[in-house]
Amino acid sequence: MLSNNHSSVLLALLLLIVYSCDRNSDFEEKTFDRLKMLENISSEIVLPSYADFLNETEILESKMILFNSELNLTTFNQLKAQWKISTSIWEKCEIFNIGDIQSSVIHNKIDTWPSNINFIENFIAGTDELTSDFINTKGSSSKGLPAIEYLLFDSEEAITLLTIAENADRRRAYLFALIENLKSKAEEVIHKWTYEYQPIFNNDPTSDLGSSISVLVNQLISITEQVAQTKLAKPMGKTTDGLLYPDQLESYRSGMSLQKIQSNLLSIRHVLFGKSSSSKTFLADYASFVESDLDSETMLTSKILTQLNEIDSSINLIEPPLTLALENQFEELDELYEKIRYLFILLNVDLSNDLGVVVTLNINDGD
Amino acid sequence: MTVTDIISAFNPRAYGISIIPLAIFRICFGILMAFSIARNWYYNWIQELYINPDFHFTYHFFSWVEPLPGNGMQLTFLCLFILAVFIALGLFWRLSSILFFILFCYTELIDKTLYLNHYYFISFISFTLILTPAGKFWSLDNLFFKHNPKYKIHPCSIVILRLQIALVYFFAGIAKINYDWLYKALPLKIWLPAKSNLPIIGDFLAYEWTPYLMSYGGVIYDLSIPFLLLFRKTRPFAFVLVIVFHLLTWYLFQIGMFPWIMIFSAVIFFDEIDYLKLSLLLKFSFLKNSFKTSYPRKLNTSKYLIIFMALFLSLQIIIPLRKNFYCGNDTWHEANYRYSWNVMLVEKTGSVEFTCFNPKTQRKWTVYPNDYLTTFQNKQMSFQPDMILEFANYLDSEHIDDIVVTASAYVSINGRFSKPFIDINTDLTKFQSCAFCVQPWILSD
Numbered sequence: 075m076l077s078n079n080h081s082s083v084l085l086a087l088l089l090l091i092v093y094s095c096d097r098n099s100d101f102e103e104k105t106f107d108r109l110k111m112l113e114n115i116s117s118e119i120v121l122p123s124y125a126d127f128l129n130e131t132e133i134l135e136s137k138m139i140l141f142n143s144e145l146n147l148t149t150f151n152q153l154k155a156q157w158k159i160s161t162s163i164w165e166k167c168e169i170f171n172i173g174d175i176q177s178s179v180i181h182n183k184i185d186t187w188p189s190n191i192n193f194i195e196n197f198i199a200g201t202d203e204l205t206s207d208f209i210n211t212k213g214s215s216s217k218g219l220p221a222i223e224y225l226l227f228d229s230e231e232a233i234t235l236l237t238i239a240e241n242a243d244r245r246r247a248y249l250f251a252l253i254e255n256l257k258s259k260a261e262e263v264i265h266k267w268t269y270e271y272q273p274i275f276n277n278d279p280t281s282d283l284g285s286s287i288s289v290l291v292n293q294l295i296s297i298t299e300q301v302a303q304t305k306l307a308k309p310m311g312k313t314t315d316g317l318l319y320p321d322q323l324e325s326y327r328s329g330m331s332l333q334k335i336q337s338n339l340l341s342i343r344h345v346l347f348g349k350s351s352s353s354k355t356f357l358a359d360y361a362s363f364v365e366s367d368l369d370s371e372t373m374l375t376s377k378i379l380t381q382l383n384e385i386d387s388s389i390n391l392i393e394p395p396l397t398l399a400l401e402n403q404f405e406e407l408d409e410l411y412e413k414i415r416y417l418f419i420l421l422n423v424d425l426s427n428d429l430g431v432v433v434t435l436n437i438n439d440g441d
Numbered sequence: 442m443t444v445t446d447i448i449s450a451f452n453p454r455a456y457g458i459s460i461i462p463l464a465i466f467r468i469c470f471g472i473l474m475a476f477s478i479a480r481n482w483y484y485n486w487i488q489e490l491y492i493n494p495d496f497h498f499t500y501h502f503f504s505w506v507e508p509l510p511g512n513g514m515q516l517t518f519l520c521l522f523i524l525a526v527f528i529a530l531g532l533f534w535r536l537s538s539i540l541f542f543i544l545f546c547y548t549e550l551i552d553k554t555l556y557l558n559h560y561y562f563i564s565f566i567s568f569t570l571i572l573t574p575a576g577k578f579w580s581l582d583n584l585f586f587k588h589n590p591k592y593k594i595h596p597c598s599i600v601i602l603r604l605q606i607a608l609v610y611f612f613a614g615i616a617k618i619n620y621d622w623l624y625k626a627l628p629l630k631i632w633l634p635a636k637s638n639l640p641i642i643g644d645f646l647a648y649e650w651t652p653y654l655m656s657y658g659g660v661i662y663d664l665s666i667p668f669l670l671l672f673r674k675t676r677p678f679a680f681v682l683v684i685v686f687h688l689l690t691w692y693l694f695q696i697g698m699f700p701w702i703m704i705f706s707a708v709i710f711f712d713e714i715d716y717l718k719l720s721l722l723l724k725f726s727f728l729k730n731s732f733k734t735s736y737p738r739k740l741n742t743s744k745y746l747i748i749f750m751a752l753f754l755s756l757q758i759i760i761p762l763r764k765n766f767y768c769g770n771d772t773w774h775e776a777n778y779r780y781s782w783n784v785m786l787v788e789k790t791g792s793v794e795f796t797c798f799n800p801k802t803q804r805k806w807t808v809y810p811n812d813y814l815t816t817f818q819n820k821q822m823s824f825q826p827d828m829i830l831e832f833a834n835y836l837d838s839e840h841i842d843d844i845v846v847t848a849s850a851y852v853s854i855n856g857r858f859s860k861p862f863i864d865i866n867t868d869l870t871k872f873q874s875c876a877f878c879v880q881p882w883i884l885s886d
Contacts, residue, residue, distance in 0.1 A: 105637060105647045281635040283695055303809050312807045368630065368856040419792050419851045419859060423823075427790040427853040430631040 106363040107355070108279035112286050114354040116272055119344045123167045124267055128260040130160040131253070138253045142246060145237045154226050158330055160256075161185075161219045165337030167263075169297050169345060172289040174271040175263065179214075184259050186214035187324050189221045191228075197248060204247040209255040217252055218259075220325070225249045227327035281430050290357060291421070291431045294342055298418040301338050305331065306411045309400060318404075320397040329395030336389055339414075343382050346375070364428050374424050381417045388413055442603070442671045442710075450600035453747050457593030457740040459713030460578045461731065464531075466602065467575035469705040470566070471529025474541070477563075477698045478522045487514050490555060491548070494815050496835060498553035498828045501876045506550040517544055528570075531580020535571070542567040553828060554821045558784050559699040562609060565757070566706075569605060572746065573598035579731070592733040595742040601750050602709045605757055607667030609703075612761040612782040614663025619772075621787070622660070626652035627855040628788035629659075636693055646693075662686055670710040683707045694785065767879050772854060773886040775825055776879040791823030791862060793850035795833060801842045808836060824852045826863070826883050833869035846870050860886065 137156045141149040164185060171181040193216040202208055209217050225245065226232055236245050278286045307313055309322040323331040346358040358375040365374055388410040392399050399407055425431075449455045481487050491514045499506065508514050521544050527537035545567055549560050575598070576582055577591035621627040629652035637647035645651060662682065669679035687700035713732060720728045761781040764771045771778055772787045795808040810819045810832065822828040833846040846869050850862035863869075867882035 106634075108638065279638040281632075287635075299811075303811075307807060307809075313809070313812075314806060315804055316806070364631065364634065365856070368627070374858070415794075422792045423790045423851050423853045423859040427788055427859075428631065428856050430628070430635055430788055 106360055108287065108360060109276065111355045111357065111360055112279065113276050114348065114352070114356060115290070115345060116267075116276055118348060118352055118354060119341075119356075120170050120267060121264070121272075123163070123170065123341070123344075124260070124264040127160065127163045127167055128257075128264055130156070130163050131257040131260040134160050135253050135257050138250055142250065147233060150226075150233045150236070154328070157219070157222055157226055158328060158333075161223070161325065161328070161330055162333050162337050164219060165334045166341040166344070168338060169293050169341040170267070172271075172293055173275060173286075175266055178266060180259055180263050180266065182214040182218075184218045184256065184263070185220060186218060187220045188215070189218075189224050190215040191224055194221055194224060194248070198241055198244050204244060204251045206251050206254040206258060209251050217255055219256065222249065222252050222256065223325060223328050223330075225252070227329075287357075287360070287429060288431045290345060291426055291429060294345060294357075295418065295422045295426070297338050297342060298414060298421055301335050302411060302414040302418055305335055305338075306407065306414065309396070310404070310407060310411065312411070318400045320400050323396050323400075326395070326397050329397065331396040332389065332392060332394040332399070339382065339385060339389075342417075346378060361425060361428055368428065374420065374428060378417070378420050378425070381413065381420060385410065385413045385417060442600075442673065442712075446596070447600055447604070450596040451747055451751055453744040454739050454741050455596050456737045458596045458599060459716075459732075460574065460591055460594045461713050461716050462709050462711055463573060463575045463594065463599050463602070464578040464580075465711075465716070466706070466709040467531065467570065468529050468579065469708055470570065471525050471527070473698065473702055473705055474525035474545075474563070474567075475522055475529065477702075478518055478525055480698070481518050487518055489815065490817070491551060494552070494818060496813055496818075496832075497551055498818070498822070498831055500550055500553055501874065503550045506547065508551050514548075517548060520544055521548070528576075531576040531578075531582050532585075534576020534580060534582050538567065538571045538576070542571055552818075553825075553831075554818045556779055557697075557699075558782060559697075559702055561780055562702065565753075566602070566605065569601055569750075569753070572750065573602075593738065593740065595740045597742060597747055597750055599709060601754060603671065604754055606703075606706050606709065607671065608754075608757050608761075609782055610663045610667045613784045614660050615761075616781065616783045616786055617656070617660045617663065621855050622656050625855070626656045628786075629656050631788050631856055632694065639692070642692075670707060673712075676710060676715070680707055680710075690785075696785070699784075763877075769879060770886050773852070774879045774883045775827070777877070787854050788856065789824050789852065789854050790859075791850060791852040792859075793823045793829055793848055793863070795836060796847045796849065797836060797840075798845040798847075799840070799842050800845065823850065824862070826880055827874055829863060830869055830872060830874055830880065834873075837870040844870065854886070860884070 134153070134156045137149070137153040141153045168181065168185070175181065190213075193213070197204070197208075197212070197216065215221075225236065225248070231239075236242055236249065239245070275286045281287050303313075305324050309319045311317045311319060320326055325331050325334055344356075346356060346361075348354060348356040358378065362373060362375045388406065391406050392403055392410065396407075491508045497508070509517060521541065524537045524541040524544065527533055528541060542564070545560075546564050549555060549564060574591055574594050577588070577594075579590075582588060583590050617623075633646045633652050633655065637643045639646065666679055666682060666686075669675040669682070684704055687704045690696060691700035717732045720732070764777045764781050767774070767776050771781075772783070772789070793810060795810070796805065797808055798805045810822060814822065814832075822832060829848055829850060833848060836846050837844055847865055847867060848863045848869060849865050851859040852862040853859040861884055864882040864884055869882065872880060872882065
C-alpha cells in the first residue's frame, strides 16, 4: 500500500506530466501534415501527369488511325509530332515508378530504352498477327515509346518503309499494335495508381524504408542520377575514352533527348515545389519544416530551387538536338552536367539526411 | 552482484554458482540466432549481399575471405541455422558452438559493408560461449549421451558474459556524450518528428522537447542499466526498463534483431533464486528438480582460462576506447569507428564518384560506383573513408597501367549542410589502408 505522502508525490508527478502534455502549454508541438502533403502530390502531380499521358496516347491512337486511312507526309508528320508530345509527357511520369506501380513493371512496358531493333524487325518479318495482345506477349525492349520512336524516326526512309516498301502493311500493323498497347498501358497505370497504390501512398506518412516519403526521395535521387550519368555523361564519353557517343543519347532518333531531360527535371521540381499555380504543401515544404527545427544556416530547399533554376538556364543555352550539341556545345553541356551532379548531391546527401530517409529500398537489420 | 563477486569470479578457485542463467541464455541465444539466420532467406539477403556483388569490401588482415561459389553461401547459412538450433537444444554443444562462431564470423568478414554493431556483439558472445559449460544443463547432450547435468559452475563463465553485455551498454552511453546528442538532440530531432503519426505515442513525438528527453533518457539508460542489472535489488526494475527501452527502439526505428538480442541477453543477469521464484510464480513444477540447493562449495577452473578470459574482456574495454586517441570528429573521419558501440549515433549520408587518369595515355574518365557496386554497398562506402580508399585501389588494380584515382565526395551529418569529404587532388592509389590512423586526405569537418 502506498502511504499518503507517496500518493501525493505520485499525483503531483502525474499532474505535471499531464500539464506538460497540454497542447496549449509553453511546450510547443511541432507538426507538419504529411498526409496532406502526400495527398497533394498524388492529386496535383501524379494523377494529372498520368491523366495527361493517357490523353496524349488517345490522341496518338487517333493520329495513327488517320495515318492509316491517309498515307501521306502530313498525317505522318502529325503522328510523329504527337509521339513527341506523348513521350515528353511520359518523362514527367517516370519519377512515379514506385510501390505497386514499380512492382508491376508497367513503366518498363511503356518505356524501356534502348529498343531491340532486331526483335522488332523479326516480328514485322514474321507471320504472327500483329495486335496489342501479341505485343503483350513480347518483352519490354520490343514495345512502348522507344519502339514506336524507332519505327517513326529511324531514318528518312521511315515513311517509305511504312507506306510503300515491302512489308509496309505489317510494319504499320506493328506500329498500330504498339500504339494500342501503349494506350492500354496508360489506362492500366492510371487505374493502378488510383485504385491500388494511391490509398497506400496517401496513408503512409513516415520516413521508414518503403514509406511514401522514402520512395519519393529515392526516386528524386534516382532520376537525377539517371539524367546525369546515363542521359548525359555516357554519351559525352565521360565514363569511357572521352569520345562522343551520340547514339547513346536517349531518343536520339527523334532528337528529343534534351526535352526529355527537361521533362524529368520538371517532374522533380513539381514533386518538391508543386506546380507554380498551387499554394498547397509539397515535399520541399516538409523539408523546410524539418530544417527549421535543425537550425540550419542555409535553407536546403532554397538551394535546391536555385540549382533547378540554374539548370534551366543552362538548358536554355543549348540548341537541340543533343546529337548536334554534343559536337557544337560541349562546354555548355559539361556545365549542365556539373549542375545536375550538384543537384544530385543536394538530393542524395542533404535532402535524405534532413528527412532521415534511407537511400536504398532494402530492409536493413540494425545499426 | 557485488564488486567482490566480480573479482572472485576471476579467481581460479571460487564458490560455484547455478548454471541455470547460463543455460537459459544459451537457449535464448540459439533461438534468436536461428530466427536471425532465417531472416537472411526471408529477405533474400544471401543473394543480395553475398552473391550478387562482384566486389566486396574486405577487413584488415582478412582480405583473403571471399564468398563461397555456387550454392556455398546458401549452404553456409543453412549450416548456421542448424547450428543455432543445436545450440538452443544443447546438442553436440562444444562442436556446435565452435562451428557457429567460425561460420558466423566468416559471413561477417566477407564484406565490411555488412558491419553492424549487433553482429559484432554476436561474434564475441558466441566466442565466449565456447569457453563456457553452457551445454551441460537442459541439453540434449545430457539426454543422449547420459551425461549428468552440471548444476554448479565456476562463476567466471557467467560473470564474463554479464560484463561484456554491461560494457556494450556503457560504451554506447559514453559515445552519446557529445555536442550533437546532448545540446542539439541530434539525430533524434530528425528521426522522431517523422514518426509523429504513429498510434499511441505519435503525439508525444511531435513535441519540441521530446528529442531532448529521449536523448538524455538514452544516455542515462545506457550508462546506468549495466549497474542496475548487476545489483539484485534493482534488477527487476532494470529488466522492465530493458524491455520498455528496446521495444520502444524496435517500434520507432527499423533496427532488425538488435532490440530482441539485447532484451534476451539480459536474462544472464538473473541468478538461480530469481529463476526459482519465477518458476514458482508460474507454477512450473516440472522444473523443481532443476534447482538444486546445496552448501556453497568452491570449484576450480583452469587459471589459463581465467587469464584468457580476463585478457579477452580487457580487449572489450580497450577497443572502444581507442578512438579517443585520434584527433578530430570520429563520426566524420570514422577512424576506428567500428567496434566502439556507436549505436544509432548519427544520421550520416554521402555521395562519391571517382575520376581516373592514365598518365601514359592521357585518358581521363569518371567512374560511378553504382556501375560496380550494389546500391547498399555504394551507400555505405559514400561516407566511410577506408571503403572509398579500398575501392580506389581496386579501380587501379583493374588496369595494367598505373592510374591516378581521385574521389569527389560529399558528406552530411545530422542535417548539416554537406561538405567535401575527400581531398579531390589526392591520388588515393598512393595510400594503403591503415588500421590505426586518420588518413591525411580526409578533409576536416
